[in-house]
Amino acid sequence: MTFAHDTMLALRAGAALVNSAEPPDTLTDLDDLDAFLAQHPFTGRRDATDAELREVRALRPVLRGFWVDDEELLVERVNAVLAEYAALPQLTRHDGFGWHIHATAADRPLAARIAVELAMAMTDVLRAGERDRLGFCAADDCSGVVADLSRNRSRRYCESGCGNRVNVAAYRARRSAAAG
Template identity: 35%
Template structure:
């Protein structure tokens, strides 16, 4: 399975939720969580106030996955979560995605469907690529997480802003370091 297109929405939703719930600059308000659902193609119109806390808890749980430094740790966590979360896969054919697989029944409440979808899609990403495509931003002082679903898979930062800031700082540091003239050192 390829984690692109429709499937990458679950991965992106997991990243957005973890960043909203667990980071210094995150916004875990009802409105922000609803926007995460909307942007990532979930049935946001079904989101109710009582659904907010289960999503926040899920974001805190998934943080452990993104912080995992070793594949064994991440796999163990994902396996534990798959055992805890009852799943009932079924095929669905609703626009705009065409025929695809859901991991919770349509009668399940939105938080359950969200957990099942993000869990399975993160699991598929790990099966395909190990932990090389997920993690915590490499920028100094940034605590946001990322998941790289691109073809190249070389991402280390949560955003272009963090990548640019880090690269500019490295460039400036190199310029401040005095060079030894050739043949004198």
């Protein structure tokens, strides 16, 4: 199953935002928020204030709640976010992308747009029966989330470098065992 580009972008951004809370916290100031938005752009209003940063940081546990095994609970959480932010889906096209859905106005706060975009992406995941694409990092010392958008469903690690770290540790263990 291939998701629409807006769904894929929202899933990547949502996972990255949730994972920004993993130690070390990578969303502590406005420069960090700027860096996050440079990597995961959202159209519309940007206040660039400490209040906006606090609102986006406060989303992390809410959005982490989308990574659950219980489908009914996921539906409940998605519907709660859509209702809280009065989502009103509309077709739009911009920045070279074809038609896609925005469910909040561009003048809504950044945190509202992020929350609704990920909630809408989760509706696509649910409708497509693709919840198995949502998981947790396979590294023993990480509790980050994973949105596996690979064709062969092989993604096991979050994007915080855990895969590389685990592979290097395994390589060193093999070298040590071979040498000893």
